[in-house]
Amino acid sequence: MAVCPTRALPRPEGSAITGALFQEVSPMRLRVFVTLKPGVLDPQGEAIRHALSGLGFDGVEGVRAGKVIDLDLTEDTPEQAEARATEMCEALLANTVIEDYRVERLG
Amino acid sequence: MAVCPTRALPRPEGSAITGALFQEVSPMRLRVFVTLKPGVLDPQGEAIRHALSGLGFDGVEGVRAGKVIDLDLTEDTPEQAEARATEMCEALLANTVIEDYRVERLG
């Protein structure tokens, strides 16, 4: 992530950031993986496997399909961004009844 | 993939595998990322961004949604598996008119 000058300034927790400064913070990019829990039937993965074999690709033992969601977040630290992304997964991005998720920092 | 006789010949890379043994070789896992090309409209990402902000998550600057497909392939070398996965992307997994793809080796 690009280090921008404002980041270097010590700020108290939750201090107000003026609009002007805020703009300069380049957002952090996080990648969220949402995949079906093991054991949950994956018709899409199965269909892809079938289609691949129809196209003459042999030796495809298994296919699992999932989602990847890239988020650009303006948070102060990578840790905070990661925590935020995890909250988003719990709140919306994953259906934890059938899906697992994982958050990764990018670039 | 079909086991062809040449496979039974001793090879420098990796151990020689006979047809019978071949079945027991644990397949290689590859991960394929399929994402929209830059500039292509991503209504899904936009809807997620909007929903996140409705849930009170501020500072979400951008969301792009994509697919991740995990493949278990029986190939002899990681290089071959990677090449095979790339062919699969071109043939089926990605719609190269609007999507980019990337193949990664897993574990």
Added chain:
Amino acid sequence: MSAAVVVFPGSNCDRDLAVALEAAMGRAPAMVWHKDTALPAGTGLVAIPGGFSFGDYLRCGAIAARAPIMRAVAEHAARGGLVLGICNGWQVLIEAGLLPGALMRNASLKFVCRLVGLRVESTDSPFTARYGRGASIALPVAHHDGAFVADPDLLQRLDGEGRIAFRYAEATGEITPAANPNGSTANIAGVLSENRRVLGMMPHPERRADPALGGNDGAAIFQAAAAAALEAA
């Protein structure tokens, strides 16, 4: 007591549902916008329509389930209020935690729109009370994500508690794979909540509640719900 239809951006069966409810109740339901935070006073029945709320992006029903109005719907359900979710409405109710299980992509991976046969599995609910038990009816389905998924425990519970409202079936009432349009576990087409006052179903009774359209099998659901809503008043 009256009915309310919740409208999300992307809902497209809201009008059809309102027409069917009005025919059954003799008065038009209130149309409630997703950004509202309360149901109209005196709402006895909340109906969540089919369609593609929020484009069905991310997961069907996921974004709608988190809309402001859904807290009021959950409170209504908790008070024992009637809630009916049809198609996308069922997906919303599952995402909102008001009904169990999950609805996944059809086994064919294709959208499916056709008339399906159903067997009424439970008549012990305010929605299905006017059918005969085991009755064969026909209703249209139109969905891309209608494969009901439940783990064995849940399945056993639903079955044991008589909470499976409908199953996809042949006209003879037989439950066969061929009668299953989407790969649902155990051909399940509709599920009741524990208190039996919340129903989610994939087929569209509102599209077959008028003899002019070739059949009337769906009307009984609205009539039964209307009667129950009045009774609750």
Added chain:
Amino acid sequence: MSHTAPPAEPEVTQALAAEHGLKPDEYQRLLDLLQRTPSFTELGIVSAMWNEHCSYKSSKIHLRTLPTEGPQVICGPGENAGIVDIGDGLAVVFKMESHNHPSYIEPYQGAATGVGGILRDVFTMGARPIAALNSLSFGAPEHLRTRSLVSGVVAGIGGYGNAFGVPTVGGEVRFHPAYNGNGLVNAFAAGLVEHEAIFYSAASGVGMPVVYLGAKTGRDGVGGATMASAEFDDDTAAKRPTVQVGDPFTEKRLLEACLELMASGAVISIQDMGAAGLTCSAVEMGDKGDLGIALDLDAVPTRETAMSAYEMMLSESQERMLMVLRPDKEAEARAIFDKWDLDFAVVGQTIAEDRFRVRLGGVLKADLPLKALSGEAPLYDRPWTAPPAPTPLGPLPKIDPAEALLRLLAHPNHCARAWVWQQYDHTVMADTVAGPGSDAAVVRVHGTDKALAFTSDVNPRYCKADPATGGRQAVAEAFRNLSATGAQPLAVTDNLNFGNPERPEIMGQFVGCIEGIGEACRALDMPVVSGNVSLYNETDGRAILPTPTIAAVGLLKTLEARIPLAPSEGDTLVLLGATLGHLGQSALLGDLYGREEGAPPPVDLAEERRAGELVRALKAAGLITAAHDLSDGGLALAGAEMALAAGCGMTLDAREGMAALAWFFGEDQGRYLVATTEATREALLERARVAGVSARTVGAVGGATGGAMVRLGDTEVPLARLQEAHASGFARMMGDA
């Protein structure tokens, strides 16, 4: 969004103009008009306005010959869609449009955005869409790309229409090797509107705000309008333009927001953004209202940074509209778009001068005479030659009629299309009385006992062999499909798909088809109220079959008037219309033997009309229980389709003195197979005699011993085998049976 400076613009030269598709004389025309070299943005604007897609420069003089008027017509061609009165203060708004090239490049998105575009054409006039049709032409089933095109196109049409919430109630699917390199996706939509709630595109009033509505602008399809008019060559893959991605969720919100906006009284005029979005829509609104338009592109909502004026003017981002606003209603209008989370931006105003001015970042990027952009567009009377005579009709093949029927019913061109239409929501809106699978789809007018009937038809093989007859036949078949459901035909829209008009033989096909269409529309009182032309459908000099798709709309005054397709056990079958056993260009020879021989069947429009009127009169008199029109595949195929619909056996008798194949598979026009009871048969025959329509009893429903059989003369095949062949043909072809 802020605009950082876009890269410097290229200098405009004749070569750059050529890259934009302007021929040397067309570029000279532009120089003469401006008396200076155009700016890059101006070149983009003019090339978009003057290309085939927007200017109709090759087709216009011929299109003018089509009949467009009638007492029922409220608005003919020239607006976003045609409008026809259906009584009680209501009107039906409809149009058909092609998305052929985009669908060939990216089938899902191409077809999806085709549906999106035609829906916008309908609701921009104030109508709520109530029905969609799609006419699809693909290459040979065994061709490398066919299956993936079919899958993608069908999924795209469903993906968009289903989410939007319009029932897709009918259409056509055909396969022919002539479409191997160029498939056709023609999308039709119809909507309902009250007479007083119709909106048009002509701007009025000087100094009125021009408002941008809907989704944001990206670089989608920049150059798309130019592409849609260029012949494919083998580098198409390399030149892939940015494909437009459709968002039905935004379209649905745009529909609701626009209808609310119109009801609020804020709209002076409104126009959707289609090909060359902002350019075409702004020019059209100014041109129709005799006003100039000044646009300030800094106000355009964009989703990408550093967009140039050129890109913004040519962007084909979807789900956008342009409106001229009543200024005192701005706050109210804006609130509606806020409610639906859609963009609303004042991007310009109407001006008195006849200029089209475009500014970005304070710089004047274009300053063109507005009226000249459409009025001075080139117009061509391209040379054409009459088509060569078809090869003569050879001897009849040797095959049992029942065997031929079985094979035809399994053929990709004649098997059931349920594989396709089960992927379309055809019951949403809860007014579908007869969906896909009937002669014409029937959709109730919401809240009334009336209904509208919709069909789309063309036989490209006929059009190739004899364009004028083919044109006539397409209209006649549409008329017949409406009549067979009991509907009174009202009007048509056309989608004229041809190859490269710069080739005289292609232009000859075009001219011939239009002549036939015009003649038939006049004779059958079905004016053309809207339409679309798609040329250059060819690859490496191989053109598609001439495919002038005709979509027609009819009215059922009551649901009672509807005639079903399925007869009942015990019914008697009567054939209306004369049979000579015409096998030229027939499905029997063409689809089973690859023999495209002979002249197509002649179309007698007077007989056609009498037969159609008779069918409706017979229904009104209670003399028929079911009806089906005869088209390709003749009596055998029509009979089998009725048997399948009823789930009953059927006997069709041979005809003395006529070869069995000619009698059962001949494609003579103007015919219907109707079902009646023994009690009403005599009265029916008498009515036909009085009407001057030949009628003969040809068979009966049921009547076979043992399992249900379909008998053709002295040959027979079990109904169950026909059912299986018919039902599974499509899935088998797609490889997922």
